[in-house]
Amino acid sequence: MIRIRLGKRKYVGDGGETTRPHAFLVRQLTGWDPTMSEHDVYDAARGWWKLSDRAEREQYAAIVGDGVVRMVVEIDEWATNDERRGFAGTVLQPGHPVRDALVGRDDPVPTTSRNPIAYFRHDLEAGICRCGCGERVPSGDWVQGHDQRALHQLINDEFGGSVSRFLDWYEDAAAARG
Ligand SMILES: [Zn+2]
Incomplete structure (x- = not known):
C-alpha cells in the first residue's frame, strides 16, 4: 500500500501547478484540511508525485492529513506528467475492510522523513x-x-x-x- 501524506491545504488554481496542466487531473487544491470535501481530498491526493515504478504495482493508497488517515483509495489507473505520476481510483466507503482498518487511525508510517510517500504492507494485504x-x-x-x-x-x-x-x-x- 502507498501512504501519501498531504501537507497544509493550498490553492493552486485551475491546474496551475508546478507541472503543466494535464486533463487526467485538474484541481484547485492540494494538501488537506478538515473543511475540504471528499472530492477535493481525493483530487489533492491523486498527484502529481515523484514515484518509482513500484507505485504502479500497489493496489491501495492511504491518504494522511494532520497525522491521521483520512481516506483510502483503491487505485485503478495511472498517468504521467513531467516525470511525475498521478492516479485515479475509487474512494473506499465505510464497510470496506481496508478502509475501516485505516481511516481515523494514526499515520501507518510515522516517520520523520519529509518524503510524503512511503510504502507499507497491511495485514489485510496478506495472501496476495x-x-x-x-x-x-x-x-x-x-x-x-x-x-x-x-x-x-x-x-x-x-x-x-x-x-x-x-x-x-x-x-x-x-x-x-x-
Ligand atoms: Zn508476484
Whole structure:
C-alpha cells in the first residue's frame, strides 16, 4: 500500500501547478484540511508525485492529513506528467475492510522523513503476492520466484540496475545504523 501524506491545504488554481496542466487531473487544491470535501481530498491526493515504478504495482493508497488517515483509495489507473505520476481510483466507503482498518487511525508510517510517500504492507494485504502481480499465495509473502523478481525490480527502479550501487547504498545504511 502507498501512504501519501498531504501537507497544509493550498490553492493552486485551475491546474496551475508546478507541472503543466494535464486533463487526467485538474484541481484547485492540494494538501488537506478538515473543511475540504471528499472530492477535493481525493483530487489533492491523486498527484502529481515523484514515484518509482513500484507505485504502479500497489493496489491501495492511504491518504494522511494532520497525522491521521483520512481516506483510502483503491487505485485503478495511472498517468504521467513531467516525470511525475498521478492516479485515479475509487474512494473506499465505510464497510470496506481496508478502509475501516485505516481511516481515523494514526499515520501507518510515522516517520520523520519529509518524503510524503512511503510504502507499507497491511495485514489485510496478506495472501496476495507482495510483488504486485495480484496472484494469491496460500502462505508466505511470495509466489515462487517472485521474491527474486521483486529484488531485481527494486535494483532496476532505484539503483539504475546496478547491484554494486545497491550494495554500496546498503553498506552505507548499515554503517549509519551502527
Ligand atoms: Zn508476484
